[in-house]
Amino acid sequence: MSRRTVVWLGILAFLCAAQLASHTGRRSGFLESSRPVHSVNELLPGDGYVSWVGTVPVLHDADGLLTLTALFLGDRGPEATGILDRRAAYAYLASLMIPSTGAYTGFMLVNWIFWWAGAASMYWFVGQRWRSERLAVAVSFLVATGNGFVFMAGVPMSYLPAYASVAIILALSEWLGAFDRHPTLRVWLLLGWAAGVASTIYFAHIPLLIFWWVYGARRIPWRCLVAATFLVLGISLGWELVGRTLVGLEFTTDNSSAIDSSLRGWLSTVLRPWHEMLIYLRGGPVAGAAAIRGTLLSAFPYPWWALASLGFITSPPEDRTWALALVMAGLVPAIVILSLLPLPRGAFYMYPAVYFMAARGALRLRPVAGGAALVLLALVSNLDLLGVHRFVTHFHESMGAAW
Amino acid sequence: MRLAAALIALGVVARLLTWNPVAHGDRARHVKVTLVGGAAAAVVAIGARAQLGPRTRSPLFWATAAMIAADATHYGRLAHPVSRGAPLISVGGDLGDEASLRRGWDVDIRGFGSARVSSDSLLLESPSGSGASIAARVPPVPDAQRNWLLPVGLLERERGERVAWRAAIYRTGDFYVVAELRRLLVQAVSYGIHVTYPDERDQLRGHEIPHPAVHDGIVHEWVVERTPRQVVLTLDGRQIWSAVPREPITQVRLGESKTDPSHGGAMRLERATYAVSLERA
Numbered sequence: 001m002s003r004r005t006v007v008w009l010g011i012l013a014f015l016c017a018a019q020l021a022s023h024t025g026r027r028s029g030f031l032e033s034s035r036p037v038h039s040v041n042e043l044l045p046g047d048g049y050v051s052w053v054g055t056v057p058v059l060h061d062a063d064g065l066l067t068l069t070a071l072f073l074g075d076r077g078p079e080a081t082g083i084l085d086r087r088a089a090y091a092y093l094a095s096l097m098i099p100s101t102g103a104y105t106g107f108m109l110v111n112w113i114f115w116w117a118g119a120a121s122m123y124w125f126v127g128q129r130w131r132s133e134r135l136a137v138a139v140s141f142l143v144a145t146g147n148g149f150v151f152m153a154g155v156p157m158s159y160l161p162a163y164a165s166v167a168i169i170l171a172l173s174e175w176l177g178a179f180d181r182h183p184t185l186r187v188w189l190l191l192g193w194a195a196g197v198a199s200t201i202y203f204a205h206i207p208l209l210i211f212w213w214v215y216g217a218r219r220i221p222w223r224c225l226v227a228a229t230f231l232v233l234g235i236s237l238g239w240e241l242v243g244r245t246l247v248g249l250e251f252t253t254d255n256s257s258a259i260d261s262s263l264r265g266w267l268s269t270v271l272r273p274w275h276e277m278l279i280y281l282r283g284g285p286v287a288g289a290a291a292i293r294g295t296l297l298s299a300f301p302y303p304w305w306a307l308a309s310l311g312f313i314t315s316p317p318e319d320r321t322w323a324l325a326l327v328m329a330g331l332v333p334a335i336v337i338l339s340l341l342p343l344p345r346g347a348f349y350m351y352p353a354v355y356f357m358a359a360r361g362a363l364r365l366r367p368v369a370g371g372a373a374l375v376l377l378a379l380v381s382n383l384d385l386l387g388v389h390r391f392v393t394h395f396h397e398s399m400g401a402a403w
Numbered sequence: 404m405r406l407a408a409a410l411i412a413l414g415v416v417a418r419l420l421t422w423n424p425v426a427h428g429d430r431a432r433h434v435k436v437t438l439v440g441g442a443a444a445a446v447v448a449i450g451a452r453a454q455l456g457p458r459t460r461s462p463l464f465w466a467t468a469a470m471i472a473a474d475a476t477h478y479g480r481l482a483h484p485v486s487r488g489a490p491l492i493s494v495g496g497d498l499g500d501e502a503s504l505r506r507g508w509d510v511d512i513r514g515f516g517s518a519r520v521s522s523d524s525l526l527l528e529s530p531s532g533s534g535a536s537i538a539a540r541v542p543p544v545p546d547a548q549r550n551w552l553l554p555v556g557l558l559e560r561e562r563g564e565r566v567a568w569r570a571a572i573y574r575t576g577d578f579y580v581v582a583e584l585r586r587l588l589v590q591a592v593s594y595g596i597h598v599t600y601p602d603e604r605d606q607l608r609g610h611e612i613p614h615p616a617v618h619d620g621i622v623h624e625w626v627v628e629r630t631p632r633q634v635v636l637t638l639d640g641r642q643i644w645s646a647v648p649r650e651p652i653t654q655v656r657l658g659e660s661k662t663d664p665s666h667g668g669a670m671r672l673e674r675a676t677y678a679v680s681l682e683r684a
Contacts, residue, residue: 054549073476074427074436075547075555092443096472099479099551172454190453197446247435 008137009120015144016115020108020153022385025056028154032389033396034059053104053156062156066103069095071249078248085249086240089200090158107156115153118164119144121171122352128174138359138374143167145378146355148299148348151395159345162202166329167352169194169208179216185224192228196235205232207329207349215325258340265339291342291400295334298344298394300354303377308354311361319360326353342398407448407462414470415441418477425681426486427477428555437477444469479552486554490678491562494539494655497674498525508537508675513662524673529659531576531667536583536658539677560681561631564652568625568675572617576667581617583656584627586649589636591617591668598636601649612643622673627652631682652677 023029026047033039034048051060064084068091070076084091090110098106123140127133143149152159172194173179176187191212199205209229216225243249269280281292297305312320330350337343358377362370384392418437427433448466455461485491495507501520504510510518514533519526527535547557566584573579574591581596582589586607588599595614602608616623616638626637629648636644655677658670 072436072439073551074433075551075558077429077432078435089443092439095476096469099476102549103551176454193450193453197450247439 004133005123008123008140009116012119012123012140012144013112013116015141016112016119016149016153019145019150019382020112020115022382023150023154024104024108025058025154027384028058029151029384029392030059030155030157030159030396031057032384033151033393038389038393039397053107054102056104058104059155059157065091065094065107065156065158068092069098069103071247073098078250080252081249083252084158085243085251086236087158087200087202088239088243088249089197090161090202093161094156104156108154111153111156111160114161114164115144115149118149118167121164121167122355125167125171125174126356128171134363135356135359138363138370139356141374142355142359142377143351145381146351147301147304147381147391147395148345148351150381151392152345158202162198162204163348163351165198165201165204166207166349169198169204170352179219183220183224185227188220188224188228189231192231193235195228196232199232199236200239203333204349205236206333208232210332211325211329214328215322259336262337262340266336269339291398292331292335292338294398294400294402295338295342295344295347296331298342298398299330299334299347300351301380301391301394303373303380304354304358307359307361307373307377308357309361310364311357311359314364315357315360323353323357326350342400344395344398348395404448404452404457404462407452407466408445410463411441411444411448411466411470414444414474418474421477421481423481423486423554425556425560425683426480426483426554428559440469440473444473476552480554483552483554485556485681488680488683490680491544491557492542492679493676494541494678495674495676498672499523504537507540509540511536511538511656511660516659524671526669526671527658528669529579529667531664532662533667534659534662535669536580536656536660537672537675539655539675541653541655541677544679554681556681562651563631563680563682564627564629565678565680566627566652566655566676568657569622569673570625570657570675571620571622571671572668573620573670574617574668577665578661579617579666579668579670580659580661581625581657581670582627583654583660584652585654587627587634587652589625589627596636596638596643598644600634600646603647605649610644610646614638614643622671 031048031050034044035046036044036048039048047057049060050057051063052058053062053066064081065087067081068084068088071078071081072092072095093110094106097109101109119140122143123136126139127136148163149160169191173191176190177183178187178191195205195208209232212225212228240251244251269277312323315323327350330347333349334343334347337346359374362373365373380391415437419434422430422433424430444466447469448462451459451461451465480486496503498504499520499522504520504525512518512535516529516533516535518535518537527537529535545553545557547553547555566582572581572591577592579591580588581591586601590597594611595617596612598610598612599607600610624639628635629652631648633645634648635642657672657675659666659668
């Protein structure tokens, strides 16, 4: 490993640590966005949808992971572990940290390691695949200052590690040569194993599966894709089986019912007259919340899209195909759930493509302008530190049909 | 990879064999958590082996990292003194010197009362209308929800308390408060001992116990012990009173705490202790 690489990896670690430290507790984007002043839910208290880890305010949903962590530490039984049993790997990893670091710090260390690993993975992946140090530096910089990462950094929940898992597994696929001309079944079983393990952190496996199939259907033997898919789903369902029967977890609720409701919503829309359906898709007064555009703009505000568009236009067809396949990986889950609720944090799974194209777009500008553009994106990610919470708010609650 | 597998197996078996009910809580739960931890370490090791090939030491490294992190908690809890029977809280000891008195107790003097430390004891004197007592400086019970290396028993086991003191009583008024343990009041009176404690309706109720020990002026061994089932007062090893406990003691005061004219006397204390322990059964 060259000295320059080591220095850059150190800078990435510092960037992630600094932004994480500046978004802990009350300054967490997720918690801030739940406060009534930003949220549609006016019934919440002034602190928002809040719970406490010691004296640190955190988003209330984190309670489920705290309970699971206590289970892994042997402090309690599996009763009423809550709604996050499918995301138990995050609690398990935290349980290895917490005794020596304290609860909140332990969760933050897990987040920091994953964030840095995600940025470092993109650095290696882009450098390896496109043989461009500048592009690798730019993309990893965008991951290390990414708006979705900053938003989720301070909350003890598995979103950030799940986002990072996508980058890590993209790098793994490059390391294994999964998309080379003649990949082996073994390689795809390894990828399936990795995505399956990631599924126990959160649903990073679904975007990965979509990407593999969209990008790989005409490149990879189907037996490889099918085997990997079965392995991913097998591990995901296997954990539920083991968790239920051997550990005694309840897996009380999940988002399956929400997905069902959303799909039913889509079906009823599709069965409407075509002009009503178009209005719905446009996100007009019929169903303002369902605006796809709003979801995407909330996941990545305009500056990212502007630069990514420039990068996309100037990219060769192969890179466009790769990026579009990754965009589908975030877009499809976001659309599936969209008729029930817009979920920018679900659409954010496409970030490797958007950040890659944005980095390429920035590098197409003059050097000073390109560098300034990248710094501008980092600043927008951190605007909440200056009291501007608009972007933070939208990452949680989609801007819907508004421009 | 074989080394990693051996390490995981050894670690899991060792954790199962070193289970301690106070340190680790319910056995079935401990077995589940240990097996899940071992399986998770195995997943990590197998993944490292699969990704990096057979000649790497990576599986051993990652398995060791996962196992050691969890072992630190397991053995940290096992090594904790509470797991081996030590009390959660222990205050007091001999009262023959000023330093040991001040270390565990606050001295409370009212009116013409006084507290004097001699070579082997503390003399609390409280003429009528005055007070002289010592109150235990009780530290907070360690919080196992903040310090995860504390035994799990702190979260789920019931606690017992023991207040013990060696003292000679010299009553001059109608009453002399020997001990005030929250709402448990032990007084020396003309016929012996008067104990006040809340009854099953939570109303304070008096109990008269004829006993010569408070008149003879010699040192006796007093002990109040509270378990989840009963609170007992023993004097020189003989139980003289008991009741169903209404609450934890948590507040310990020895000596005259009342300043009305009917109270007065003195007490020479040689030793006083207060301890909170986990119930072992």
